[in-house]
Amino acid sequence: MDDLQAALLLALQAILSGILVGGVYGVLSIGLSLAFGVMRIVNFAHGELVMYGMYAGVIASKSFGIDPLFILPVSFVVMALIGSAQYQLVFKHFVGHATLQQLLAAIGCALVLQMIAQIIFGADTRTATSFFSGQYVIFGPFFLSMPQIVAFAVAVVATLLVELLLHTTTWGKAVRAVADDMETAKLVGVNASFINIGAFALSAGLAGLAGSVLVTYFPTYPSVGFSLMPIIIIATTIGGLGSIGGTFLGGICCGIIQQMTAMLWNSALQDVPLYVLLMLFIAFRPTGFFGLRSE
Amino acid sequence: MEAALPESARGGVAKPSSEADARRRRAFIYGLIAFLLVASLPFLPVNNYIIAAVVRALIFISLGQAWNVVAGIGGLLSLGHGVFLGIGCYTTGILFNQYGIPPWLGVWVGAVLSLLVALVMGSMTLRMRGVFFALATVAASLAMVQISRHFVDLTGGADGLALKFFGNSWWAAQSRTPAPFLYASLAFVTLYYWITRWILNSKLGLEMQAVRDDEVAAAAAGVAVFRTKMLGLLVSAAMTALAAGLYMQFYMAIDPEAAFGLSQAIQLQLPALIGGLGTAWGPIIGGAVMIFLSEVTNWGGTKIGVSGVDILVYGLMLLVVVLYAPKGIVGSVLRNAMKGADR
Amino acid sequence: MNAPAVALEVRNIARNFGGVVALRDVTFSVREGEVVGLIGPNGAGKSTLFEIVSGNIRPSGGRVAYFGRDCTTMASHLRRRAGMCRTFQKVRLFESMTVRQNISVAASQCLPKGRDLGEEVNNILAQMRLEHQAERRPSELTLADRKRVEIGRAIAGHCRLLMLDESLSGLTHDEAEHLIDEIMQLNRARGITVIVVEHVLSVLAAMVQRLVVLHNATVIADGTPSEVAHDPVVIEAYLGTKQKALR
Numbered sequence: 050m051d052d053l054q055a056a057l058l059l060a061l062q063a064i065l066s067g068i069l070v071g072g073v074y075g076v077l078s079i080g081l082s083l084a085f086g087v088m089r090i091v092n093f094a095h096g097e098l099v100m101y102g103m104y105a106g107v108i109a110s111k112s113f114g115i116d117p118l119f120i121l122p123v124s125f126v127v128m129a130l131i132g133s134a135q136y137q138l139v140f141k142h143f144v145g146h147a148t149l150q151q152l153l154a155a156i157g158c159a160l161v162l163q164m165i166a167q168i169i170f171g172a173d174t175r176t177a178t179s180f181f182s183g184q185y186v187i188f189g190p191f192f193l194s195m196p197q198i199v200a201f202a203v204a205v206v207a208t209l210l211v212e213l214l215l216h217t218t219t220w221g222k223a224v225r226a227v228a229d230d231m232e233t234a235k236l237v238g239v240n241a242s243f244i245n246i247g248a249f250a251l252s253a254g255l256a257g258l259a260g261s262v263l264v265t266y267f268p269t270y271p272s273v274g275f276s277l278m279p280i281i282i283i284a285t286t287i288g289g290l291g292s293i294g295g296t297f298l299g300g301i302c303c304g305i306i307q308q309m310t311a312m313l314w315n316s317a318l319q320d321v322p323l324y325v326l327l328m329l330f331i332a333f334r335p336t337g338f339f340g341l342r343s344e
Numbered sequence: 345m346e347a348a349l350p351e352s353a354r355g356g357v358a359k360p361s362s363e364a365d366a367r368r369r370r371a372f373i374y375g376l377i378a379f380l381l382v383a384s385l386p387f388l389p390v391n392n393y394i395i396a397a398v399v400r401a402l403i404f405i406s407l408g409q410a411w412n413v414v415a416g417i418g419g420l421l422s423l424g425h426g427v428f429l430g431i432g433c434y435t436t437g438i439l440f441n442q443y444g445i446p447p448w449l450g451v452w453v454g455a456v457l458s459l460l461v462a463l464v465m466g467s468m469t470l471r472m473r474g475v476f477f478a479l480a481t482v483a484a485s486l487a488m489v490q491i492s493r494h495f496v497d498l499t500g501g502a503d504g505l506a507l508k509f510f511g512n513s514w515w516a517a518q519s520r521t522p523a524p525f526l527y528a529s530l531a532f533v534t535l536y537y538w539i540t541r542w543i544l545n546s547k548l549g550l551e552m553q554a555v556r557d558d559e560v561a562a563a564a565a566g567v568a569v570f571r572t573k574m575l576g577l578l579v580s581a582a583m584t585a586l587a588a589g590l591y592m593q594f595y596m597a598i599d600p601e602a603a604f605g606l607s608q609a610i611q612l613q614l615p616a617l618i619g620g621l622g623t624a625w626g627p628i629i630g631g632a633v634m635i636f637l638s639e640v641t642n643w644g645g646t647k648i649g650v651s652g653v654d655i656l657v658y659g660l661m662l663l664v665v666v667l668y669a670p671k672g673i674v675g676s677v678l679r680n681a682m683k684g685a686d687r
Numbered sequence: 688m689n690a691p692a693v694a695l696e697v698r699n700i701a702r703n704f705g706g707v708v709a710l711r712d713v714t715f716s717v718r719e720g721e722v723v724g725l726i727g728p729n730g731a732g733k734s735t736l737f738e739i740v741s742g743n744i745r746p747s748g749g750r751v752a753y754f755g756r757d758c759t760t761m762a763s764h765l766r767r768r769a770g771m772c773r774t775f776q777k778v779r780l781f782e783s784m785t786v787r788q789n790i791s792v793a794a795s796q797c798l799p800k801g802r803d804l805g806e807e808v809n810n811i812l813a814q815m816r817l818e819h820q821a822e823r824r825p826s827e828l829t830l831a832d833r834k835r836v837e838i839g840r841a842i843a844g845h846c847r848l849l850m851l852d853e854s855l856s857g858l859t860h861d862e863a864e865h866l867i868d869e870i871m872q873l874n875r876a877r878g879i880t881v882i883v884v885e886h887v888l889s890v891l892a893a894m895v896q897r898l899v900v901l902h903n904a905t906v907i908a909d910g911t912p913s914e915v916a917h918d919p920v921v922i923e924a925y926l927g928t929k930q931k932a933l934r
Binding site: 501547549550553554556558560561562563564565566567568569622 | 695736742743762763764767768772773775779780781782783788791792793795796797840841844
């Protein structure tokens, strides 16, 4: 009986921390989902944009003593600019089709961005300290990390803001129109290239912002993007490529499954069920739960 | 009435086949020269460092040739070939270290295991299209990273697996000097070159190219699309696992990241992508160019105290190839050079 | 005298996409050796029907039989091997392969035992007047020649029923005439049954023995060209642009 109770408590603890971690996975992923939804671009270098956001947090915290949470707007703007450059140089050529060439180009970008980071920041693992670092909240029998709670709150706010942007502004409505059907949107007079670059900048900016949030409790290193990318892809695929809310929920699903696996089975294998889930989703439901029609 | 069409402007109507023959003969002669040059390296005043670099290049090329079969000829951009590399390496290594089975036998066990895994992976992923296939194969590969880390007793966990060293030994296929590996890897590359040529001209090769060009049209021409993709994947998986045996004997160690990691998966693709997808010469030229550039840049990088410059160069080359020369070096640069010579 | 066998029988075929009805209760048959036109305005369901018959779309209901054998759920490559051959509305060739390879890939799938592959490919090249183009890649050919290659690829090896999807569109008047000649030649010399899908009637009137008219997802007329042209239902529903279509 006690065993059962303990297991239940452990499961609940896993679900709670899964939701917290998952919210951040969600905000890491919505940028990728947006770029796919609008332009059918799978930006394999999304993780690298996150990585630069993380380094921005490290620099703010270690060199200037500023809490990474205060530089979120800066990360957003800087990464949005880098994202626009990336779009202009590379992805402009591939809009509209999720082709293999596009995937390869994105992988090339990822390698380049990774190695530039390694040259600038070195190969070592770096951490940032936030005001909340090391704090915990004891909530009944549960034990929650304060930086994760704060990061979750930021993630929820950011996702809501993006949804608000897409549903209330003229620009956002145009973006959704392009995501729905690019040809028709062009016919009704939407300037698709203007929409595209804006959407890509937003996607990259979100990656930067998410990185600066993530770094408050997760260390960074030049290839951290490759470590994060699988989860980002899985969250996006489960939630549905192209659906912002769906992707956020997909992130939370990933967080819960990962934490459950880690706590109840084996933390070394925490991602294996996610990979299996990804294969199953791609095989049987490539649109995810809330996604657009598949390619 | 057809004579009025653009072909008269092209000039080459007369004998396209003799032109192709000349090109083929020239390629054969260049290949023979390269082969003899590499084979005579141990007799030239060259140090072991350079021979080892050439061996690395040749192993890299043979892995690229294996990937080229499924991706270049078959059009399936697998990011999961690390799975077969890893299975080949780990199987050879574990059988040798724990059961004393020589790699000469172990490598075949690895190939059979790879075939089985490819069968399972293929039946799950081969019906997916394009990018989704690539993403699914990445997932398979990354799952293997965690699984191989987990079974510490078998694989040595995250630290990896090192072969027990026996010095110069035929039985253990080990050597203190790189020269024997030079011949082994050269044999692999030559054999794989002929296999690629043979596939390209075979019925299977034509079917694979048809599927690569247009799946629906291939089915409408009577090609069994799924079966063709599966055969291509199986051939490629077996070739990768066999070359992995050589990889293991030369490097003497393997770890989860080196076998199944994303960086490795990407590096496996580069020779064929840069050299020219779906051509017999592509991976050879691409791999040679890549290793040369990476040795030079790494040497330059250590001079100025920066590491990892070779990855930067790989990334840039990938971008340049995808954006400006989608047919790779063989498809764009060399083809023009050869055409120019013909005129 | 024996009546010719029924080459293709389409019975009560229906297909919905979500809530949209693309086809309902479509029934018609084609006898061996016939040349039949399948016409209808854009959106009438011709393409859906074509894809169902060639095996790329499963019908929601009804069945398709080929020489008396049910093939409703047969995979498309097996239909091709059994002799049900098709072309595409937008020509789809294997762009990286030569014309000869394009044809040989299809021929090698279903060549009857005892026949030589190289000989068959040469025959097809000669039949489609492509000998001089054999070593070229499709991108170097004119549209008319690309269509020829596609038809050659479709009939190579073994072909009893040839389904042409708007093969005449995009060609000049002369090119279309030549292609029609060649198709009729295939029909006569090789005994191939032909189904031609077009949305304009005029080009078909000369070649087909029978027309099946599709409108609003179902068959509204089935008869000789002149019968169809004078059928009030057809005139009412489809040939509102009669003058233009018949000219």
